[in-house]
Amino acid sequence: MQLFFHGVSLFGLAAIGALTLYFFIWMSVRQALVLGLRFLRTGLRIHRPEIGPVYTVTILGSLLALLMAFLFLGNPLWGLPASPVLALVSLPLVSFLAEEKRLRVEREALSFLHGLHGLTQGGVALPEAIRLLTDEREGAVGQTLGRGLQLLNSRGSLRTMIAFVRSQLGSGPLDACLVGLSLAYERGLSVSTFLSEALPSLEAEAEMQRRVKDLRRSVAAQAAFAAILPWVLIGVLFSFQPELLEEMRSGSVGVLGLGAFLWMGLGVARLWKTSEFF
Amino acid sequence: MEDLRVFLNRGREIRRVRSLRRKLLNFFDTLDLYLACGYDLSFGWKEAARVMPMLTFTGESLASHLGQISTELAIPDFRRWFSVLEATYRSGAPLRPVVRAISESLRRDQIRDLDEHCRLLPSRANILLLLFFLPPALALVFVPLLGALAH
Numbered sequence: 110m111q112l113f114f115h116g117v118s119l120f121g122l123a124a125i126g127a128l129t130l131y132f133f134i135w136m137s138v139r140q141a142l143v144l145g146l147r148f149l150r151t152g153l154r155i156h157r158p159e160i161g162p163v164y165t166v167t168i169l170g171s172l173l174a175l176l177m178a179f180l181f182l183g184n185p186l187w188g189l190p191a192s193p194v195l196a197l198v199s200l201p202l203v204s205f206l207a208e209e210k211r212l213r214v215e216r217e218a219l220s221f222l223h224g225l226h227g228l229t230q231g232g233v234a235l236p237e238a239i240r241l242l243t244d245e246r247e248g249a250v251g252q253t254l255g256r257g258l259q260l261l262n263s264r265g266s267l268r269t270m271i272a273f274v275r276s277q278l279g280s281g282p283l284d285a286c287l288v289g290l291s292l293a294y295e296r297g298l299s300v301s302t303f304l305s306e307a308l309p310s311l312e313a314e315a316e317m318q319r320r321v322k323d324l325r326r327s328v329a330a331q332a333a334f335a336a337i338l339p340w341v342l343i344g345v346l347f348s349f350q351p352e353l354l355e356e357m358r359s360g361s362v363g364v365l366g367l368g369a370f371l372w373m374g375l376g377v378a379r380l381w382k383t384s385e386f387f
Numbered sequence: 388m389e390d391l392r393v394f395l396n397r398g399r400e401i402r403r404v405r406s407l408r409r410k411l412l413n414f415f416d417t418l419d420l421y422l423a424c425g426y427d428l429s430f431g432w433k434e435a436a437r438v439m440p441m442l443t444f445t446g447e448s449l450a451s452h453l454g455q456i457s458t459e460l461a462i463p464d465f466r467r468w469f470s471v472l473e474a475t476y477r478s479g480a481p482l483r484p485v486v487r488a489i490s491e492s493l494r495r496d497q498i499r500d501l502d503e504h505c506r507l508l509p510s511r512a513n514i515l516l517l518l519f520f521l522p523p524a525l526a527l528v529f530v531p532l533l534g535a536l537a538h
Contacts, residue, residue, distance in 0.1 A: 285413070285438065289420035296424055306423055310416045313494055317501060324505060328512055335516050339524035346528065352535070365530055369523030376519020383398070383511050386504055387406045 141168035166199040167192060210249070212318060217250035218283050219308075219315055226304040235290075235300050236267060253277040267294060286311060321386045328384040332377050339369070407462055408497055414439040415468075415490040422483045428476060450477055468493075 144161035174191030178184060221242055228238035239261070243254040253274055261270040271291040275284050286307045293303040343366075414435050421431030429449045436443040444452050453473035460466045468489045475485045 285417035285420055285435070288434065289417075289424055292421070292424045292426070298424060303420075303423060307420055310490070310494070313498075314412075317497065320501060320505065324508060328508070331512060331516065335520040335524075339520070339527050342524075343527050346531070350531075350535070365526060369527050372523050373520060376515060379519065380512060380515050383515060384508060385402060386501060387402055387409060 137168050138172065141165040145169070162203050163196060163199045167196045170195040170199075212322065214249045214278060215283055215315060215318075218278060219311055221250055221254070222283075222286065222304060222308060222311070226301060226308060229301040229304065235294050236261065239267075239270075250278070267291060283311065324386070325381075325384045328380060332380045336373050336377055339373075404462055404464075405497070405500060407465065408493055408500075410439045411465060411468075412490060412493045412497060414442060415486055415493065419483065419486045419490055422486060428482055 141164055145165035147161065171188070171192040174188035174195075175185040176188070178186070178188030224242045225235075225238050228241060229235060233241070239254070240258060243251065243258050256277075257270040257274045260273055261267060268291050271287050275287050278284065278287075289303060289307060290300065293300055417435035417438050418428075418431050421434055422428070429444065432442075432444050432449065442456065450473060453469050453476060457466045457469035457473055460469065472482070472485060472489070475482055
């Protein structure tokens with residue numbers, strides 16, 4: 110009888126554990142899919158922290174790693190280290206992509222303001238100039254302007270439209286320029302003159318950001334090349350001398366490889382930090 | 388030990404100054420836009436402070452607020468701009484030329500700093516590459532070979 114109760118207890122615990130694990134995995138995968146689909150539909154947000162893509166990549170990538178480990182190595186547990194690696198790799202990657210998008214949006218917005226300047230200098234009223242430019246714009250700024258234009262048509266308020274555009278494009282020099290544009294228009298000041306004075310500082314800021322970005326890209330390329338090349342050479346060496354790989358597995362040379370990997374990782378981090386301007 | 392700490396934190400301090408200069412630049416550019424639209428300094432200041440919350444005007448006299456910033460701002464090099472702005476504000480002279488001049492001066496300093504950073508970065512990167520990548524690369528390639536030769 111005691112054995113029966115023990116068996117029932119164990120079975121119950123195992124069932125609860127299995128159900129919990131099932132729901133945990135199912136909810137995690139479901140959430141990862143929802144966040145992933147939303148990310149694909151709306152793209153990266155540029156002025157709020159973005160954790161959704163990191164979560165999606167980590168969860169779905171880990172499941173894939175477990176499956177690959179089961180299929181090729183016979184034991185899914187070999188795929189477990191993939192989780193922290195995927196999270197660590199996707200975090201900076203998502204930050205990098207969000208930064209790229211932010212710079213792209215600022216460039217598009219600057220181009221839009223130049224167009225606006227040209228049209229207002231030619232005597233076109235501001236709302237009409239915005240309508241003309243929005244029709245031919247694509248990309249994040251074009252879509253944002255299109256939605257803002259619907260607000261302008263429905264509510265007739267330029268201030269509402271610009272407030273909406275500001276909320277989508279985030280803060281910064283461009284945001285201040287849009288506020289100034291709205292205020293200048295409401296006060297009856299010359300929008301063209303206002304833009305003549307605002308655009309040079311925006312151009313200077315954009316140029317500075319471009320130079321910093323180009324510099325960091327060149328440093329990143331150097332670091333990547335320097336970090337990958339020795340391992341490629343090792344791979345070529347071991348393909349011609351497989352017995353060297355056996356020695357690598359045996360002990361001290363393996364420790365050397367791990368030490369080299371960590372030292373290079375430190376070098377990459379140090380190099381990236383040195384290239385920072387701000 | 389203090390000198391060593393200062394030496395080790397030099398890079399972080401330089402980046403902090405650059406970041407603060409960038410925020411100040413955005414602040415003064417925004418202030419200039421509001422002055423260009425005909426708003427007075429106190430209104431423009433409140434709006435521009437959204438770009439740089441540490442300069443938020445808390446409702447007392449703007450002149451005394453400027454005086455406080457000119458003595459308490461974290462980076463001493465930037466305090467003089469607020470002293471100039473305070474003196475101009477108290478005298479009643481037009482503020483826009485002063486704000487534009489401050490903005491242009493900060494921008495020139497930032498560009499000069501960026502030029503120097505671009506000039507020095509290649510040599511620093513080369514040193515780091517030599518220090519962090521060359522020794523492990525040589526060790527990875529030659530140690531297995533030398534070990535095999537020794538056997």
